[in-house]
Amino acid sequence: MLEIESLNKTFAAPSGPVVALRDIRLTVGRGEFVTFIGPSGCGKSTLLKIVAGLDTVYEGSVKLNGERIGGPGIDKGVIFQEPRLFPWLTVEKNVAANLSLRNPEVRKRVGELLELVRLQGFEKAYPRELSGGMAQRVAIARALLRNPDILLLDEPFGALDAFTRSHMQEVLLDIWQRSKTTMLFVTHDLDEAVFLGQRVVVMNPRPGHIRSVLDIDLPYPRSRTGASFQELRALVLGEFEKVEKGPAVDVGAGI
Known part of the structure; x- marks a missing residue:
């Protein structure tokens, strides 16, 4: 349904070109719920903007239903951290x-x-x-x-208190299960990523690239206190800790 092949994104900066995304490869099936986690600056939001068609200047291929994404459209819904209501x-x-x-x-x-x-x-x-x-x-x-064929959510619950955030996660899962809409969800919250996603994409920074894609093979509804959840949380945390401890990569490399 969503096919990303050899995606590279570079920004111009006064000090020289900055590679935001390098060699992103990911396929997302119809109706799938995929969460993205990684430190600030790893390109999560940039990736979402490209899939949304809000940024069309990149190298590689990004296709939705077999068609290259060339701009915004009604086939893509976007949710930001702020509701942005009138x-x-x-x-x-x-x-x-x-x-x-x-x-x-x-x-x-x-x-x-x-x-x-x-x-x-x-x-x-x-x-x-x-x-x-x-x-x-x-x-x-x-x-x-x-x-829309796909809903893109960029830290939509980041500004909410813990109780409201937990409630909204339940609401979103109910919406997803009833609407069957494909969802890509960016978060900084590890528990949120594991609680919501069928797969968790862990991203590395400088430049942003996918470190690992982990299957979350747990039925819904999920219990955060269950042993299986805690095991998978520990697995994702281990990958995330490797990201934090990993060496910095020259942002100018590969251009």
Whole structure:
């Protein structure tokens, strides 16, 4: 469904070119949930922007459903750390975005999505009246409006408190299981990566590249306190610790 081959991304800087991503190779199947973890500066967000079509200047091949990604489109939904809602619009109008709620099909779809994200009864509320978790659920509903093939989430729960974050992880898994949408999820939280993903991609920095891809062979729902979860968490932590202790790589190499 998503095929990334020999992806390289270089940024121009006053001190010379900086390699952000080097030789990224990854295939993601339809309906799969993949999480990405790694230290700051390892290129996780840059990779997501390329898949989203927000950055089209790179070397290599990035294809969605066999077609090269050439820019943003309704086949790709994006969720950022901040909900980025329009403060002057109600919840239902934020979800509808540029589509009219006077259209019966749009109104029906918005209603279905608000039920999916557990926000029935808040259709007429404004963003200022919502908690952080509720606002992020509105953003997720908006991203799903046009039935995207893939949903890209860049640390969407990073600004939430621990209780709300845990709740939102449960909500997201429910949305994923019911919508069958492919999800790529970037996080700095190791527990979150293991709790959500069917696979965890561990990335190295300087330049950003994939160190390892670990299968999380646990059924849903998952218990963070279970022995199997803790074993897999330790496995991912071991890979992550190798990333932190690994030698720095010359960012100018390979250009």
